[in-house]
Amino acid sequence: MARLRSPADLAGIRQQVLSQRGEKRYIAINASGTCGLAYGSDQVFQAFVAEIERQGLTEQACARATGCLGFCENSPIVIIFPDDICYFRVKPSDVPEIVSKTILGKELVNRLLYKDGKGKRIVHEGKIPFYKHQSRIVFGNNRLIDPKSIDDYIALGGYSTLAKALFEMSPEEVVETVKRANLRGRGGGGFPTGKKWETTRNAPGETKYVIVNADEGDPGAYMDRSLLEGNPHSVLEGLVIGAYAIGSHEGYIYVRQEYPLAIENLFIALNQAREYGLLGKNILGSGFNFDVTIHRGAGAFVSGESSALMTAIEGKVGEPRPKYTRTAVSGIWERPSNLNNVETWATVPLIISKGADWFTSIGTAGSKGTKIFSLVGKVNNTGLVEVPMGMTLREIIYDIGGGIRYGKEFKAVQTGGPSGGCLPESLLDIPVDFDELTKVGSMMGSGGMIVMDEDNCMVDVARYFLAFLAEESCGKCIPCREGIKQMLNILNRICDGQGRTGDIDLLEELSEVVRDASLCALGTTAPNPVLSTIRYFRDEYEAHIKERRCPAGVCKALISYYIQPERCQACQICLRECPVGAITGGKNLLHVIDQDKCTKCGTCLEVCPPRFAAVLILSGEPVPAAPPQGTKVERTKGTQQ
Amino acid sequence: MKKVEKVTLTINDREVRVKKGMTILEAARDAGIHIPTLCYHEKLAPYGACRLCTVEISQNGRTRLVTACVYPAEDGLIVQTESPQVTKIRKMLLELMLASAPAKTIQDLAQQHGVAKPRFEAEKTNCILCGLCVRYCNEIKQANAIGFVGRGTERRVVFYPEIASTVCASCRECFSLCPTGKLPSETDGVCFDDLTLEDFLGARQARV
């Protein structure tokens, strides 16, 4: 790979790559993303490579292993370009047929096309409801790129924005553009990026650092991973542009070690960029020097906090700093350090390329541009979705997410990770916007959007988050360490059926102190899940405390599994599957659960045939007395054994 | 003579003029105004762990709660050391501390702030993790015989016998710093058996 010594060289390489490709058909398979791999996309990719060779089509077609394509649950995903034909849940055995019919011929393999709720098949990606309502300006390029190939990125115009910044703009102009675009941090804080850049730029000191925060500790959020795995160069380009704007020559990318593929793809990307002279000394002949080091995390959520992360880079324990000086002024080794989230950096090239006015035309008054959300939980269409700010929660969950799975009822949506809150059905028309979400007691956070249904207990959810935070707290300051611990104790008691009057008040009292006195944002935002669930789901708390009842049927100490005698058909499945042998009965004899032996594992409910649906979860009421042993079942019509 | 830059701030409605670079806590002490602390020591870098020195500040029309031991004294800053919010915080902090460290010093402080018996249960570690011992040993004595391990509620202070057995007997300066008295009372005076890394790892396994 020859070093590129000028923007003209870059344009030249781009032309070269494009003309080499000519009219080739490209087949994208999501085999270079962790989820895709887990679904077996790699085997599908290999099958395509082999089949294309076998059928002698190497001049006409090429298989490309891309990163995350968003519609995770339907992996392996195959998209054929330029036709934009989408196949889902493709198996290696489907490949020869696809190649013969769709690549060689002009036919479709109907069974692999997306089927909508009415049974209609949809061919093109852009028409599929999941994708149709999205605005994938940042994430969309994943489809067109093999992350291990810098040429793919360049072919799309990659790094030409860097050339524009270096040769046609001054650093101050770059900062000004980002300021005018009103880009706000995508990691959770929502702090105006341009302002942070400006503070760092103006801070005293020659040596300045730029940092990519790829710690992504919020459970349920994985957009940063997918960006790094699928399009690392977009992040890199943004980083170099930012470094130029700020006057930094040294950067760090802090990636959590739980993301080995992201680290690998990043490593390859950095090396390729260096080979091309897009990183290192005299980038593209501009005279600007900049290089980057990857720093791996070691398994601590709190180290994703800005000041903690910088302390970890210094080689110390990644605890947040008690100081009130901004890290933009005094960061790594007390030098000005500008930290931004992966998604924020990936958005920068778009703003510089298309301009601040373009960016501000998308979104709401206070929140511009788009945001990538990880839509997970009890929705039909789980995946990563990118939408313009201002779209409502309802549109995201129903139009894109396809509503709640298995026909269940929506109960709550949790945004903002462990620092956020749970919002009820009545708030679904809230537009996704930094300030709007904060107003109702939640927050945007990193973009995790976890959908819950009638089978989720909100007290259990609050307890879950507190348990997470208690484990991840660094333990340094008393309000966070001891306060969260005591809040968790109370919630555990409530879920165990030992709730007391006054518990809710005590939770609120503790919440106030934890929020006001904690050293860092982990502590100050920790009460949010508890406070929001008390605010919107107080009835569930009261049921647990006053009636010893869990309305959702989740909290083990408050539920009992019961086989309804009028529905049991003595099929013996639950009897056999029960891991502790708690069910008595036999052929034609009613099955009864021995409540003393029952461990509430839920297996019986899972295995009872849907046409019988005999198992019920009871809560807050006594289990009806068991019929005498040896009682025969009543055969109901249409349930012949 | 070099002119020393000074700043003027208001603490509890009193004007206080101090050297630039001092923290609110230092400024308050300079002016004879008391702010309670537990993890603070003049010779050590401020730590910000106990949060007892929390005060309410107003600046540019914005009010917030900060810890006095680290926040710099600035011109025009308005500080309240005993506002209702601050008092509420201190009471709860002491109540939380009492649950795991019912030592006399903590009990006295708690009583001063109107807290009698904690409403909480906790393992009686008798340590509030103020870090005075660790910081003193690391920063001043530079012996590194004692250190933090673990995270969150698992966090503890342990001794490292290989080092402790050679230096601690003749030093013991951390003993007088310990606010709960755990150090002087729970070590056997020569080598510190109860608080080693091995004990910590053992306790971790047992919890699992």
Next chain:
Amino acid sequence: MIQMLLEIQRDNRWLPKPAVVRLSKRLGIPTNQIYHIATFYKAFSLTPQGRHSVSVCLGTACHVRGAPRLLERATDALHIGPGETSTDMKFTLSTVNCLGCCALGPVIVVDGKYYGNPSAKEIERVIASCD
């Protein structure tokens, strides 16, 4: 320094004391600081771990889809609890707070291979195939 500890952990499956002492001398960093880091971060273990690692994700999305039950299936199959290593040093079971593949949830990872909501039988099969 954290990077070096990660390498040592990866190569040995734990941080043996002699390695920590050597690292301390090489970098001039006191051992108590290294131990604070080693006990602060989940990636490190100060006791030897099993040849095969089994991790259950307890992230929010997985929790909402029943991760606690998956953990029960894993503990039943392995006869050890989270954080423990089997006496024959074959398996170490641990929990993770989000692996980032929520669509698969609830997820269990065995030696780097991801499985989405496996049944008790499937888990037994995977475990049996580990040498």
